[in-house]
Amino acid sequence: MPREVTIGIEIHCELKTKTKMFSGALVAFGDPANTNTSVIDLGHPGTLPCVNKEAVRLAIKACTGLHCTIDPLVKFDRKNYYYSDLPKGFQITQQFHPIGKDGYVLIQTDEGEKKVRIERIHMEEDTAKQFHKDTGTYIDFNRAGTPLVEIVSRPDMHSAAEAAAYVEALRRTLFYLNVSDVKMEEGSMRCDINISLSDDPEKLGTKVEIKNLNSIANVQKAVQAEIERQNAALDAGEEIVQSTRRYDEPTKSTVLMRKKEGNVDYKYFPEPNIFPIRLDEKWIEEIQNSLEELPEQRLERFKKQFGLNDYDASVLVNDRDMADFYESVMADAKDAKKAANWVIGDLSAWLNKNGLNFTKNPASAKAIARLVNLIEEGTISGKQGKEVFEDVMQGADPDQVIKDKGMQQMSDDGALLELINTVLDQNPKSIEDFKNGKNRAVGFLMGQVMKASKCQANPKKANGLLVQELNKR
Structure with missing residues (x-):
């Protein structure tokens, strides 16, 4: 016993x-x-x-x-x-x-x-x-x-x-x-x-x-x-x-x-x-009535205000400085969950790797919020976002980084359709595989589209247009 x-x-x-x-x-x-x-x-x-x-x-x-x-x-x-x-x-x-x-x-x-x-x-x-x-x-x-x-x-x-x-x-x-x-x-x-x-x-x-x-x-x-x-x-x-x-x-x-x-x-x-x-x-009452928000109160507010799950809210609230920074990000970010993922994941990992914490964070909340929004809007891909993030952590403006590196995603339907049809014309075997029910053909063709666009095609939009064109063939 x-x-x-x-x-x-x-x-x-x-x-x-x-x-x-x-x-x-x-x-x-x-x-x-x-x-x-x-x-x-x-x-x-x-x-x-x-x-x-x-x-x-x-x-x-x-x-x-x-x-x-x-x-x-x-x-x-x-x-x-x-x-x-x-x-x-x-x-x-x-x-x-x-x-x-x-x-x-x-x-x-x-x-x-x-x-x-x-x-x-x-x-x-x-x-x-x-x-x-x-x-x-x-x-x-x-x-x-x-x-x-x-x-x-x-x-x-x-x-x-x-x-x-x-x-x-x-x-x-x-x-x-x-x-x-x-x-x-x-x-x-x-x-x-x-x-x-x-x-x-x-x-x-x-x-x-x-x-x-x-x-x-x-x-x-x-x-x-x-x-x-x-x-x-x-x-x-x-x-x-x-x-x-x-x-x-x-x-x-x-x-x-x-x-x-x-x-x-x-x-x-x-x-x-x-x-x-x-x-x-x-005097005692004045002190008690002006008390800061307690962690358990902030936890419930984060879940209610931002729709975060228990895990994300807990990780943020456990570090007050991280939670403060996240709230500043959310003043401009549109997607609370994706903002939380960046703050808890990439940003925290970068700070740890460089021996820093959120009180010595070189990136502004506005820059992180803008980066999250650019990915959400489809201006850049998630993969490109990680590249932009490295520059943001050096104090750069995400819009300027995208402009300087020519990263803006191709989202225009006309330009995407022209690119997709060129790829389809070059890969008739893959069209035949698709018609025979081999769905992996779509993945292969998407890879060719991204390669042809130098990874600037909007993946979500390109995938939808690709399937649409395949069904027409």
């Missing part, structure tokens, strides 16, 4: 603010080490924290988008511990009064839609960043004090696929709301995953934590690797030890970092330097 897998996830997400949670120091990824620091974030004596209003606003947006109940009374607490990346010797957080609680995220599974509950969302400040090298450990305090929300799920997930789907759904929602840039590779969204296996569905097994996963793919790989490790250990009669592990990508396994003897006593107490803040209910 398969063991019961139980998974809970804690996600730390950096908020998209210009300054830090309790000081005016800048927040900027990639700046030289220790250039964006403040005496407040470094815990110098006599300094006092001041709550970042924008961070609170973004936290309210996150709570609303994740269906949480918001507590209008903001209180902060001190989490006391000593570690080299914590300059003050304590972290300001919300242990007892989270700003949001009892929310949920909907994910898609093989069994259909599933609700994963969110226990709480609380605001806090980030720690500094450590770099371990052969010559010692170096600390960059630029990150110290960066505003965070920590999102704690209920243990509602039971597979690696569900864990990955939850993180992806959460990432997508926060990105759509402009709460965070959610760049896992840069550390602005970090996952800690708790996994336990049990032979008794009514009882949880020993919890093991996997720290700091930096991609959706690694979330799924790490969880699956840990499930397999624990299953193998339990099959061998070994005891699972409560511990913290990390995912090692080269070996595709989890590696022990440290064992946990029990829960750490952080000696929480109310932060004495920040008085409780009662948020104005009207």
